[in-house]
Amino acid sequence: MALCVKVPKKKGEETRQKLVAEGIFDPSFVPLKNGEFVFFPVKKKPASVDFPVVRKELMTRKKRFHSLEDALRGELTPDELDGLVRSFDIVGDIAVLEVPDALRKKERAIAKAVMDVHRHVHVVAKKASPMSGEFRVRKLKIIAGEKRTETLYTEHGCKMKVDIAKVYFSPRLSFERQRIASQVKKGERILAMFAGVGPFPLVIAKRQPHVEIAAIELNPDAVRLMEENIRLNRLEGVIKPILGDVREVVPRQFRGWADRVLMPLPKDAHEFLSEAFIAARRGCMVHFYHFAPIGKSFTEARKLVRAAAKKARRKVEFISERVVRPYSPQTEQVVIDFKVLD
Ligand SMILES: C[S@@+](CC[C@H](N)C(=O)[O-])C[C@H]1O[C@@H](n2cnc3c(N)ncnc32)[C@H](O)[C@@H]1O
The missing domain is CATH 3.30.70.2580 (Alpha-Beta Plaits)
Structure with missing residues (x-):
């Protein structure tokens, strides 16, 4: 009372x-x-x-916690708190965490704490395997909240349906999507390789709808969601989703077609540089993403581009480069923007 x-x-x-x-x-x-x-x-x-x-008789108000550590004090010992992986992604209303083996018995408490700190989170999933396969997906285990892996994510005014168990999706590339969208000019033809559920095409088309975007993706679940996302954002006719392998689709349909090529594959995008050169018309801008050891990343990325350009007998000019995000203590993801001159 x-x-x-x-x-x-x-x-x-x-x-x-x-x-x-x-x-x-x-x-x-x-x-x-x-x-x-x-x-x-x-x-x-x-x-x-x-x-x-x-x-x-009044209802007690739930205490508002401002950090995971704050919410878990008392639940976890100081040593356990030290072992906590504090950074995690939130996609829509789903949080995806890494729980070290030593904290397995406390995973429910950790998940509950995530929901206490982030009130809009309704599902907490734990990473249950590394990312693998061509589709770049991982096994997940739901440890708290509703039993689902599909959610609605909003970025730069675009709504996107994502199923984190079936497709790759990273909210960490949000700045990159906006950075590229801000460069796109009216009338451009854009080839979005490795399009996933469509985040790059959607953010670009929302900002500049007077373009043609061909979005190629190998994972049928991702293409199904991309089609839904195009409808959800009323961008039918602007983005054309294509289910297929970049290696087959580009030489067949997009020779000399593109003013801009996006290559957001986290690993081994350089293996697709020859397709980027096939698609590139004169003056085409290519955004090439690359994972490499910290300190060597730009040199390595430029070397790969130069080698592929030589093989394709094209001239390139490097326009800009930036670190997208640190990936591990030794590696980082970078992006190189280069122009195909001839
Ligand atoms: C890292 S994800 C990028 C997804 C999306 N661009 C994003 O930012 O969320 C790479 C995507 O490329 C797709 N992929 C892999 N190899 C491919 C290929 N040869 N042709 C077309 N898509 C491919 C995978 O299925 C995956 O969805």
Whole structure:
């Protein structure tokens, strides 16, 4: 039972402010509206207002935690807290965590803490294998919340349906998508290799719809979601989803077609540089993503581009380069933007 002041509703807000100013409003309980009255929880009898003070059953307010560590203090020992992997991705309302083996018995508590800190998270999944295969997906185990892996994610005003168990998706490339979208000009033809559920094409087309985008993807689940996402964002006719292998589709349909080529494959994108040169018309801009050891990443990426350009008998000009994100203590992902000159 909480100590409360019983206030007529029409005097509610004015009284609440007085109680807060007096420093006796009790935020650990939720005020209760009942008929013509509202019951404000107080720490002691107020001096600033003259309404009846009563005892009433009120709901306790959940404590607001600002960090995972904060929410887990008391649940985990200091050593366990040290072993916690603090960074994790949130895709829509699904959090995807890495739980070290030593903390397996505490995974429920960790998942609950994630939901306490991030109130919009309704599913917590644990990474149960590394990413693998051509589709770049991993096994997941749901450790708290609803039993589903599909969610709706919003980025730069685009809505995207994603199934994190069936397709690759990373919210960490959000800045890159916007960076590239900001360069696109009216009338461009864009070849989006490795398109996934369509995040690069969608963000570009939302910002500049007067373009043609061919989005090639090998994973049928990703293409199905990309088709839904195109409809969801009313970009039919702007983005053309194509189920297939870049190696087969590009030489067959897109020779000398593209003003811009996107190559966001996390690993081994250089193996597809010959297809990028096949698609590139004169002046085409290519965005080439590459994983490499920190310190050598740009040199290695430029070397791979030069070698592929030589093989394709094309001239290139390097326009810009940036680190996209650190990947592991030894490796990072970089992007090189280069122009095909002839
Ligand atoms: C890292 S994901 C990128 C997905 C998307 N661009 C994104 O940012 O979320 C790479 C994608 O390339 C697809 N892929 C792999 N090899 C491919 C190929 N040879 N042709 C077409 N797509 C391929 C995979 O299925 C996967 O969805």
